[in-house]
Amino acid sequence: METIRTGVYICHCGVNIAAAVDVKAVAEFAEGLPSVVIARDYQYMCSDPGQELIKSDIKDLGLNRVVVASCSPRMHEPTFRNACADAGLNPYCFEMANIREQCAWVHHKGATEKAKDLVASAVAKAALLEPLERKKVGVIPRALVIGGGVAGIYAALEIADKGFETYLVEKEPSIGGHMAQLDKTFPTLDCSACILTPKMVEVARHKNIQLLSYSEVKEVNGYIGNYKVKIRKKPRYVDEAKCTGCGECANACRLHGIIPNEFDMGLSKRAARYIPFPQAVPLVYTVDPDRCIYLTKGKCGKSPACVDACPADAIDFDQKEEELEVEVGTIVVATGYEMLDPAERPEYGYKYAEVLTGLEFERLSVASGPTGGRIIINGKEPKEVVFISCVGSRERRRENGEGGGERGEGARNEYCSRVCCMYIAKQAHLVSEKIPDARVRILYNDMRAYGKGFEEFYNRVVAEGAEYIRKELEDEVEVIKRSEDNDKVVVRTISKGEKIELEADLVVLANALVPRKDADELAKILKITKSGDGFYLEAHPKLRPLDTFTDGIFIAGCCQSPKDIPDSVAQAVGAAIRASIPLMQGEVEVEPLVAFVDEDVCVGCGTCEAVCPFDALSLEAGVMHVNEVVCKGCGSCGSACPSGAITMRHFKDEQIYAQIEAMCLQNV
Amino acid sequence: MDEVKLIGFMCNWCCYAGADLAGVSRFQYPPNIRIIRVMCSGRVDPELILDTFLHGADGVFIGGCHLGDCHYLEGNYYAEKKVGMAKRLLKAAGVEPERLRLEWISASEGERFAEVIREFTEEIKELGPVKCEKEELEAACIAAADYKLRILATKERELLEEGNKYGEVFTMHEMDRLLGDMVQEDYEAKRILLKLKKPMSVKKIASELNLKPNVVFRRILDLKRHELIGIHEIRDNTPTYIANTREGLE
Numbered sequence: 027m028e029t030i031r032t033g034v035y036i037c038h039c040g041v042n043i044a045a046a047v048d049v050k051a052v053a054e055f056a057e058g059l060p061s062v063v064i065a066r067d068y069q070y071m072c073s074d075p076g077q078e079l080i081k082s083d084i085k086d087l088g089l090n091r092v093v094v095a096s097c098s099p100r101m102h103e104p105t106f107r108n109a110c111a112d113a114g115l116n117p118y119c120f121e122m123a124n125i126r127e128q129c130a131w132v133h134h135k136g137a138t139e140k141a142k143d144l145v146a147s148a149v150a151k152a153a154l155l156e157p158l159e160r161k162k163v164g165v166i167p168r169a170l171v172i173g174g175g176v177a178g179i180y181a182a183l184e185i186a187d188k189g190f191e192t193y194l195v196e197k198e199p200s201i202g203g204h205m206a207q208l209d210k211t212f213p214t215l216d217c218s219a220c221i222l223t224p225k226m227v228e229v230a231r232h233k234n235i236q237l238l239s240y241s242e243v244k245e246v247n248g249y250i251g252n253y254k255v256k257i258r259k260k261p262r263y264v265d266e267a268k269c270t271g272c273g274e275c276a277n278a279c280r281l282h283g284i285i286p287n288e289f290d291m292g293l294s295k296r297a298a299r300y301i302p303f304p305q306a307v308p309l310v311y312t313v314d315p316d317r318c319i320y321l322t323k324g325k326c327g328k329s330p331a332c333v334d335a336c337p338a339d340a341i342d343f344d345q346k347e348e349e350l351e352v353e354v355g356t357i358v359v360a361t362g363y364e365m366l367d368p369a370e371r372p373e374y375g376y377k378y379a380e381v382l383t384g385l386e387f388e389r390l391s392v393a394s395g396p397t398g399g400r401i402i403i404n405g406k407e408p409k410e411v412v413f414i415s416c417v418g419s420r421e422r423r424r425e426n427g428e429g430g431g432e433r434g435e436g437a438r439n440e441y442c443s444r445v446c447c448m449y450i451a452k453q454a455h456l457v458s459e460k461i462p463d464a465r466v467r468i469l470y471n472d473m474r475a476y477g478k479g480f481e482e483f484y485n486r487v488v489a490e491g492a493e494y495i496r497k498e499l500e501d502e503v504e505v506i507k508r509s510e511d512n513d514k515v516v517v518r519t520i521s522k523g524e525k526i527e528l529e530a531d532l533v534v535l536a537n538a539l540v541p542r543k544d545a546d547e548l549a550k551i552l553k554i555t556k557s558g559d560g561f562y563l564e565a566h567p568k569l570r571p572l573d574t575f576t577d578g579i580f581i582a583g584c585c586q587s588p589k590d591i592p593d594s595v596a597q598a599v600g601a602a603i604r605a606s607i608p609l610m611q612g613e614v615e616v617e618p619l620v621a622f623v624d625e626d627v628c629v630g631c632g633t634c635e636a637v638c639p640f641d642a643l644s645l646e647a648g649v650m651h652v653n654e655v656v657c658k659g660c661g662s663c664g665s666a667c668p669s670g671a672i673t674m675r676h677f678k679d680e681q682i683y684a685q686i687e688a689m690c691l692q693n694v
Numbered sequence: 695m696d697e698v699k700l701i702g703f704m705c706n707w708c709c710y711a712g713a714d715l716a717g718v719s720r721f722q723y724p725p726n727i728r729i730i731r732v733m734c735s736g737r738v739d740p741e742l743i744l745d746t747f748l749h750g751a752d753g754v755f756i757g758g759c760h761l762g763d764c765h766y767l768e769g770n771y772y773a774e775k776k777v778g779m780a781k782r783l784l785k786a787a788g789v790e791p792e793r794l795r796l797e798w799i800s801a802s803e804g805e806r807f808a809e810v811i812r813e814f815t816e817e818i819k820e821l822g823p824v825k826c827e828k829e830e831l832e833a834a835c836i837a838a839a840d841y842k843l844r845i846l847a848t849k850e851r852e853l854l855e856e857g858n859k860y861g862e863v864f865t866m867h868e869m870d871r872l873l874g875d876m877v878q879e880d881y882e883a884k885r886i887l888l889k890l891k892k893p894m895s896v897k898k899i900a901s902e903l904n905l906k907p908n909v910v911f912r913r914i915l916d917l918k919r920h921e922l923i924g925i926h927e928i929r930d931n932t933p934t935y936i937a938n939t940r941e942g943l944e
Binding site: 100101144677 | 699707711716717721724726729732734737738739746749750751759760762763764766767768769776802839845847848849852
């Protein structure tokens with residue numbers, strides 16, 4: 027048995043700790059603890075001289091355990107672990123006592139006594155710590171990008187440009203996402219399609235990108251460097267290799283011009299054979315399986331008209347769903363968002379023909395849209411247009427605490443959707459440009475023009491004559507129709523005791539950006555977490571904004587939170603670089619804080635196997651086996667094991683018991 | 695100091711981070727709580743909780759991520775069941791179950807963390823130090839470590855959601871009854887086991903533990919079948935029993 031020789035270091039953190047904790051007293055106290063060889067206090071332990079102190083003590087005094095009492099281990103544990111490793115001590119023989127965030131900063135009184143307990147606890151645990159080795163695993167040099175909107179497109183291109191094979195999986199028949207639906211983009215008024223479609227074509231042409239459109243990720247297993255992904259490729263009933271995208275099948279289809287086109291927000295009609303929009307990538311027709319007469323009724327005339335019409339003989343009604351399995355090292359999730367269904371907020375009068383959502387307005391305004399870019403409502407140009415901001419955004423939580431956290435029907439969105447203020451300004455500009463004599467009014471709460479060029483653009487729109495009418499967030503808005511006979515609606519609210527009534531031919535709702543309905547399902551497949559608002563959660567808001575808590579999986583774009591195109595692209599490129607690092611390195615280190623099964627004690631009951639959400643445990647020859655690379659070290663298996671065969675490295679029972687004992691011994 | 699002592703087990707990703715945020719934002723709360731970091735609230739088992747009380751804690755706090763937000767996906771669902779089991783055992787041992795509190799606190803809820811801890815500390819101060827016999831807590835602690843209750847605490851979720859091997863899904867009511875019965879039985883058995891450090895007759899145990907002799911006898915038979923106790927001697931046609939030291943009491 028080695029003799030435990032512990033060094034304890036109490037940090038003043040300037041006065042952050044020293045103001046509330048008598049650091050000298052704590053150091054003196056620590057000196058009297060079992061196994062402690064030296065206890066020092068120092069101004070800034072994380073500084074170079076502070077770390078040097080530890081390193082020289084390890085060497086000079088033969089320390090084999092180190093305890094630093096300073097800030098949260100979530101802050102500087104890696105720093106001190108590295109310092110220990112530099113001095114030749116196994117980094118896992120280090121323990122930290124959190125006497126800043128959880129002591130000095132939160133207690134005016136009693137902080138010193140508590141700090142002593144926390145140090146005693148850390149010293150007790152340290153004595154029982156075991157040296158652990160980080161494992162290295164190989165990395166499959168391929169990546170997967172989920173979602174083919176602007177973020178996914180940029181992420182895929184970025185990784186592919188670095189020379190790695192990349193799979194881009196898109197659920198819809200074409201990539202492009204929401205950006206492909208937009209008219210102009212704020213604040214520069216670039217044409218959305220003009221800047222996006224070249225990138226879409228680049229994706230299709232790139233030798234390192236395999237585009238899997240009309241496909242979904244069904245299953246993900248494995249761990250960083252070695253993910254096995256099952257992808258379901260839905261049948262298009264068209265041979266992708268043969269289809270030339272000529273459109274003869276759609277023209278011939280008996281449902282031509284009957285089915286509402288989702289891409290145009292239902293403002294135009296398509297056939298059962300369709301491409302969402304003319305610049306679709308891949309330019310391959312797809313059969314709508316829910317509407318196609320042949321597929322739903324088993325028969326379409328004598329023979330399906332599309333089959334007869336296709337000059338390339340590409341139509342194949344025998345096509346079946348395919349399942350592909352690919353292996354990748356890292357994954358970028360860029361699945362985007364959905365628009366809040368305004369019917370969920372009936373007070374805004376979405377049922378009236380005169381009330382549109384922001385996205386519907388985009389389709390109406392875009393030159394390639396169903397009206398050729400003319401803003402037409404009820405057959406004529408609107409002369410009075412009212413925009414309403416924050417529809418379903420910046421809502422207050424209900425009194426009873428409902429909404430906000432668990433997303434469900436009637437969930438309240440406390441967050442700001444970020445893009446609405448500016449796209450309203452842009453749409454206001456488009457109205458004044460296209461209908462110069464139109465009166466444009468904007469009913470808003472606050473103006474958030476926070477980005478580059480935003481304030482300038484807002485000023486420009488105001489100068490163009492847009493009337494901004496401010497109300498308070500709490501003032502409830504209602505859109506009503508006074509008479510069914512005319513084409514006017516009225517937007518009403520009472521703000522600061524004053525009645526506001528705005529008559530309009532067209533009302534545009536800036537409805538919120540919300541998490542996709544399938545965000546939950548994908549989170550479960552990928553084993554990534556969501557924040558309370560339902561968007562995917564980043565590992566650290568400031569220091570690791572593109573990482574998830576699952577190693578090797580990164581997030582970009584609006585699946586993380588609402589954001590505009592520049593931010594989405596910036597994140598996408600960043601996430602792509604993060605995802606490329608392990609691919610370039612060829613191997614990754616994994617944390618050794620994993621479960622360990624004592625084979626002599628394990629009876630093979632399988633209780634733990636059912637508990638493990640990562641499938642890290644499997645029964646082999648009657649005893650449990652831990653896949654140390656897959657195990658994330660949560661410890662749920664250990665606390666479930668009925669025979670006590672499983673221990674959690676670094677959080678072992680005896681280590682925790684030692685902590686409890688040390689904490690309870692003092693002051694009693 | 696006659697102050698109460700609280701121990702908190704907090705998951706690294708949510709509650710512990712929430713506690714850090716409370717610090718960064720300087721939200722004050724009483725210093726009675728000592729925090730132990732675990733990776734997941736699912737790591738905490740009833741034995742650990744009972745043992746903490748046995749060591750002299752007056753209150754135990756378990757903090758995890760909000761349901762659905764667990765970093766390990768489901769750990770907090772298990773934590774919920776394990777805390778439920780621990781509360782039953784506490785109650786059996788005569789300790790107020792309110793001394794054990796489970797809360798979901800996210801990494802962004804620093805203010806709420808301070809509020810909850812303030813409130814919990816006040817509650818425990820009101821209750822004062824734990825008032826039960828050490829042997830009662832010890833029995834609850836051994837019962838918590840027993841494989842039967844460990845399995846049950848883990849399987850409770852499965853039994854309620856997916857059902858047992860035969861596909862029978864338990865209702866909350868059935869589960870409540872099952873858990874209640876098993877905890878009571880196991881707790882009584884462990885109390886008897888502890889008494890049997892010294893040889894004793896059924897009658898003596900029954901009077902000391904204030905249990906019915908037929909109940910004691912049933913538990914004695916169970917303990918004997920599991921070879922945790924044996925017959926010490928038979929005098930005047932009355933057997934006395936004693937615990938088998940190695941396996942029974944460690």
